[in-house]
């Protein structure tokens with residue numbers, strides 16, 4: 001448990017720096033009966049898939065309570081709100097009207113809407129193993145951009161294609177629950193292609209300021225032994241560079257091409273369509289060593305034996321309720337490492353997610369986490385990394401995927417036991433509000 005005095009306001013970031021909070025549709029909206037089903041509805045209906053047996057059918061019911069949630073954003077004093085648009089809802093009668101109302105409410109409250117166009121809730125009729133899903137995504141994106149583009153001035157194509165590929169299609173821990181192991185890699189390629197096609201579709205609709213939100217974290221070898229170093233390198237390729245290299249360098253990391261579907265060269269030109277900024281979701285570093293031949297418990301997951309690496313415990317740091325180590329300095333390391341690797345090819349960075357799961361409303365641990373990470377971010381800026389924004393995950397406690405409602409990431413507590421789903425701002429909400437005020 002971290003308890004330390006945090007007294008100073010957050011440091012000064014460059015003018016125009018964007019402060020925001022993030023959520024996603026499936027995790028907060030509820031109103032599942034008012035849209036077509038997604039792969040997550042099918043997955044959570046299967047017994048044993050979600051640890052507490054829950055579903056997101058109601059979640060925080062933000063679909064009906066969005067005015068209350070926008071009022072919380074306004075009270076917090078953030079510049080921007082990153083939410084996601086549910087593709088299944090847009091496919092359903094009246095679905096796009098909801099986002100129209102939400103965007104109007106945000107603009108009226110002086111909060112800039114920053115929608116993510118895909119945050120894992122694929123329509124149940126579609127499949128990322130099919131290349132055609134990338135084209136279908138671009139068509140859906142055009143429809144959304146036509147409707148909201150007069151008020152939305154900043155866009156995110158995809159959220160964390162790495163997790164959707166690996167957890168959803170390789171390990172079966174997320175929807176759609178496939179265990180294809182390396183057979184899941186076409187899912188990565190098709191999502192990246194979908195991203196590139198979406199960038200083109202957005203620009204064709206007159207949109208600008210387009211980015212993607214990828215999860216990244218430093219990978220630390222467990223030792224200097226060649227076996228550990230090689231295993232860590234492999235993990236880094238799979239979790240980090242498989243996504244950032246094609247986007248920023250226009251090629252896949254060495255050795256990956258053979259696992260991808262067909263001739264990917266032409267697709268890489270689409271995938272590397274320049275973005276206006278690059279979003280990074282950062283939570284924690286990972287320590288990786290040579291395989292140990294046993295199953296491993298890691299961040300709520302059971303990794304099968306037989307992987308070409310093993311994940312080791314990072315000692316000497318506090319951990320969140322999820323068991324994730326709290327290592328703010330690894331954020332500085334990640335960002336300076338990105339600048340070194342990608343140099344002039346790296347557009348400005350936005351931290352599109354950063355946060356932690358802790359129980360309770362008097363969440364001093366969350367304050368310490370955010371304070372430490374904002375300062376680590378500032379050190380990266382001082383070291384010359386061009387960072388333009390920071391979004392806390394999350395505004396509300398919400399449906400944390402296979403964990404159900406057990407892991408609470410919100411600045412605002414939601415009482416899921418109570419039919420009224422009462423929202424109670426936590427102590428961290430007041431801390432962030434005051435820090436943002438002091439900055440002004």
Ligand code: IFM
Nearest residue numbers: 024160281353393400409
């Ligand atoms: O809740 C998730 C979010 O949907 C994607 N990034 C990580 C968060 C915490 O696990």
